[in-house]
Amino acid sequence: QVQLVESGGGLVQAGGSLRLSCVVSGRTFSWYSMGWFRQTPGKERVFVGAIKWSGSSTPYADSVKGRFTISRDNVKNTVYLQMNSLKPEDTAVYYCAMFGSRWREPTQQSEDYDSWGQGTQVTVSS
Numbered sequence: 001q002v003q004l005v006e007s008g009g010g011l012v013q014a015g016g017s018l019r020l021s022c023v024v025s026g027r028t029f030s031w032y033s034m035g036w037f038r039q040t041p042g043k044e045r046v047f048v049g050a051i052k053w054s055g056s057s058t059p060y061a062d063s064v065k066g067r068f069t070i071s072r073d074n075v076k077n078t079v080y081l082q083m084n085s086l087k088p089e090d091t092a093v094y095y096c097a098m099f100g101s102r103w104r105e106p107t108q109q110s111e112d113y114d115s116w117g118q119g120t121q122v123t124v125s126s
Contacts, residue, residue: 002026002115004096009120012086016124020081022096022117030074033099033106035113036081038092038122045095050106051079053099059106064090086124093119 008020022034035050049060051070058070069082079096097113099106106112 004117006117006120011123017084022079029077031102034079035097037095047108088126
């Protein structure tokens with residue numbers, strides 16, 4: 001059974017930084033692309049960014065490009081989301097997700113990911 005456990009959320013002032021972590025167990029982590037999504041109340045979950053299983057590509061949503069960085073440690077079975085220059089509009093629950101097929105390029109569609117973490121709240125105050 002695949003488990004994804006996120007940590008690192010919290011309250012930060014605008015312009016600050018946070019790093020989210022997501023530890024994966026139950027599946028060969030290095031075979032799978034990983035994604036980060038976020039969701040605000042009453043809205044759909046939206047793509048933030050992803051990292052290919054090989055680590056060779058990291059697509060991002062336009063809204064976070066240049067501010068957020070995704071990385072992975074295949075020894076620790078962990079994917080990270082480094083968030084810099086945070087804005088109040090970045091406030092959301094952040095989810096990590098594992099792509100449903102191994103050795104594939106990540107996509108921006110949440111339905112292509114079959115395992116999800118519990119989410120961690122990020123709040124950015126102005």
